[in-house]
Amino acid sequence: MDIAFLLYENMTSLDFIGPYQVFTLVPGARIHLVAAEPGPLRTDAGVRMHADRRLEEVPRADIVVVPGSSDPSKTMGDERVLAWLREMDRSTKWTTSVCTGALILGAAGLLQGKRATTHWTATEMLRQFGATPVAERVVFDGKLVIAAGVSAGIDMALTLVAREFGELVSQSIQLGIEYDPAPPFATGSLRTASPALIEASKALLQASLQR
Amino acid sequence: MDIAFLLYENMTSLDFIGPYQVFTLVPGARIHLVAAEPGPLRTDAGVRMHADRRLEEVPRADIVVVPGSSDPSKTMGDERVLAWLREMDRSTKWTTSVCTGALILGAAGLLQGKRATTHWTATEMLRQFGATPVAERVVFDGKLVIAAGVSAGIDMALTLVAREFGELVSQSIQLGIEYDPAPPFATGSLRTASPALIEASKALLQASLQR
Numbered sequence: 001m002d003i004a005f006l007l008y009e010n011m012t013s014l015d016f017i018g019p020y021q022v023f024t025l026v027p028g029a030r031i032h033l034v035a036a037e038p039g040p041l042r043t044d045a046g047v048r049m050h051a052d053r054r055l056e057e058v059p060r061a062d063i064v065v066v067p068g069s070s071d072p073s074k075t076m077g078d079e080r081v082l083a084w085l086r087e088m089d090r091s092t093k094w095t096t097s098v099c100t101g102a103l104i105l106g107a108a109g110l111l112q113g114k115r116a117t118t119h120w121t122a123t124e125m126l127r128q129f130g131a132t133p134v135a136e137r138v139v140f141d142g143k144l145v146i147a148a149g150v151s152a153g154i155d156m157a158l159t160l161v162a163r164e165f166g167e168l169v170s171q172s173i174q175l176g177i178e179y180d181p182a183p184p185f186a187t188g189s190l191r192t193a194s195p196a197l198i199e200a201s202k203a204l205l206q207a208s209l210q211r
Numbered sequence: 212m213d214i215a216f217l218l219y220e221n222m223t224s225l226d227f228i229g230p231y232q233v234f235t236l237v238p239g240a241r242i243h244l245v246a247a248e249p250g251p252l253r254t255d256a257g258v259r260m261h262a263d264r265r266l267e268e269v270p271r272a273d274i275v276v277v278p279g280s281s282d283p284s285k286t287m288g289d290e291r292v293l294a295w296l297r298e299m300d301r302s303t304k305w306t307t308s309v310c311t312g313a314l315i316l317g318a319a320g321l322l323q324g325k326r327a328t329t330h331w332t333a334t335e336m337l338r339q340f341g342a343t344p345v346a347e348r349v350v351f352d353g354k355l356v357i358a359a360g361v362s363a364g365i366d367m368a369l370t371l372v373a374r375e376f377g378e379l380v381s382q383s384i385q386l387g388i389e390y391d392p393a394p395p396f397a398t399g400s401l402r403t404a405s406p407a408l409i410e411a412s413k414a415l416l417q418a419s420l421q422r
Contacts, residue, residue, distance in 0.1 A: 014232035014388065017258075021225035021361065024256035025419050033258060040251070040261060045235035047228075047244060050251060050259040099389075120389060137393045149389030150232065154362065159395045168411055171396050171404075175412040177225065178310075178331060178360030180399035181392035182348045184370045185382050188391035193382075200379055201386040208236050 015067030022157035068099025098153035119149035226278030233368035279310025309364035
């Protein structure tokens with residue numbers, strides 16, 4: 001089972017590492033960290049992470065994972081990346097994204113007519129790619145598996161592992177990473193956040209972009 | 212506010228990136244990625260991440276975060292790292308760990324007489340450092356903030372941010388990373404996992420060590 005992650009400059013670190021931590025524990029999984037060029041890439045919060053393989057070296061995989069970014073626009077306009085995603089999608093069993101990674105799949109034309117989600121700040125942008133936004137944490141539509149913002153990639157990966165490799169594998173990984181979440185607040189989604197909190201969170205995300 | 216992460220070869224990627232994703236969004240936080248030597252470090256699942264600063268370059272911080280590893284023994288025996296942690300702890304407002312990072316704090320002598328937790332596979336090891344293991348996801352004891360396994364670092368960081376920077380900042384970050392967890396199973400901790408699942412998870416973690 002080959003699992004390829006698309007890495008790129010300015011990606012969000014937890015978008016990548018959440019599902020990475022889950023998928024690397026799948027018995028027999030071969031993980032490929034793929035980018036336009038191998039080597040260190042700066043994430044949007046600063047830490048550099050390494051890609052191992054060039055896009056053209058990994059022309060197929062069973063699962064592809066596209067993490068998001070606080071500003072995915074450059075990758076959304078990178079025709080070489082988009083062509084690679086279209087080519088990958090021909091052979092994948094599952095094509096997945098986390099957060100604004102969905103916008104990159106959309107820019108590649110892969111969300112046309114599909115149900116999808118993304119980070120809550122970007123939901124309406126899905127429509128320009130022909131997708132129907134749905135307010136779910138993990139959206140399955142055919143072989144697409146699309147997660148909401150940042151931390152939702154952990155839930156996406158565990159849910160997909162259960163479907164593809166069975167409940168015991170997924171449960172063993174969930175226990176292995178002790179994923180028994182206890183968030184301090186019940187306001188981690190638009191469903192439950194107040195308008196004032198939504199504005200405060202937008203301001204905080206905007207400020208982090210300018211650092 | 213200076214926040215230092217101890218990075219080291221073979222650390223667990225989500226132990227680091229969970230709290231990193233949270234703390235980097237704190238307004239005004241200065242993040243320091245500290246290691247024995249700056250440069251790329253291989254995590255226990257394979258991906259390489261970069262430390263920016265040498266231990267001696269960061270002799271103090273307000274918060275220090277020690278991530279765990281599937282095998283922390285080498286770092287637990289690294290006297291240079293342990294001396295740095297003891298030195299840091301003299302000036303920190305909060306000394307924190309995720310997963311088996313607690314064993315590294317223990318090896319540095321910082322858990323003597325304290326309540327603590329760690330990854331569920333390692334709980335009893337805390338006693339050899341004079342700590343009392345408690346089955347909580349995030350344990351506060353004085354200025355120590357100790358998280359359970361891997362994914363618990365997200366809860367630890369958000370809880371600590373609420374205490375140190377206020378609820379609005381923590382809630383804004385929690386919404387910013389859309390942390391409204393929906394784990395597929397309710398068996399992500401020892402409290403709720405069956406004996407058979409615990410054995411399956413141990414076997415899976417053991418197998419991943421040998422890769």
